[in-house]
Amino acid sequence: MLRITRVRIGLAAAGLLAVAGLAGYFMIFHRAKTKVCFKEVCFEAEIAKTGIAQAKGLMFRKSLGEREGMLFVFKNEGFHSFWMKNTLIPLDIIFLDKNKKVVQIIKAAQPCQSEKCPSYRNQQPSQYVLEINAGTADKIGLAIGSEISFLDN
Numbered sequence: 001m002l003r004i005t006r007v008r009i010g011l012a013a014a015g016l017l018a019v020a021g022l023a024g025y026f027m028i029f030h031r032a033k034t035k036v037c038f039k040e041v042c043f044e045a046e047i048a049k050t051g052i053a054q055a056k057g058l059m060f061r062k063s064l065g066e067r068e069g070m071l072f073v074f075k076n077e078g079f080h081s082f083w084m085k086n087t088l089i090p091l092d093i094i095f096l097d098k099n100k101k102v103v104q105i106i107k108a109a110q111p112c113q114s115e116k117c118p119s120y121r122n123q124q125p126s127q128y129v130l131e132i133n134a135g136t137a138d139k140i141g142l143a144i145g146s147e148i149s150f151l152d153n
Helices: 002-029 051-056
Strands: 033-038 041-048 068-078 081-083 091-096 102-109 119-121 126-133
Touching: 033 068, 041 051, 041 126
Parallel strands: 041 068
Antiparallel strands: 033 041, 068 126, 081 119, 091 102, 091 126
C-alpha cells in the first residue's frame, strides 16, 4: 500500500513538473501575435509585453518576413531605449503614443555585434513600439502622425 502511494506521488510530481515546464516554455518562447495595420497594409506582429520578451526582442533572428514585426507594449507612456545588440537584421523602429499615433521613426537601425552599441530613444512619450524590416516605413508611407491600429493584448 505504501509503495503504491509513493508511485502515485511520484507520478503526480512528474506531471506537475511537466505542466510547469510547458507553461514556462510558452511564457518565454511562444509569443502572442496581433495584426498591426496602417491604412490597408498589415503586419503580423509578435507581442513583447514582459520584461524578458522586451529585452530579447528580435535578437538572433536571421530574417523577418516582409509583413512581420514585433510590437512592444508598455504599461504607460514614457521614454524607452532600444539597441540592436545581437540583432542580425536592420530594422525601422516606430514609436507610437497611447493613441497609437506615430511620434517618431528611426529608419534602418543597423545590427550591432560589438559590446558598445548605440541606443535609440524616443523624443516624445510612447507606449508602443513597432519594429519592422528596414525601409518598410518609407515603402508604405508611414510618417509622424500616422495612425496605426491593432488590438491591445
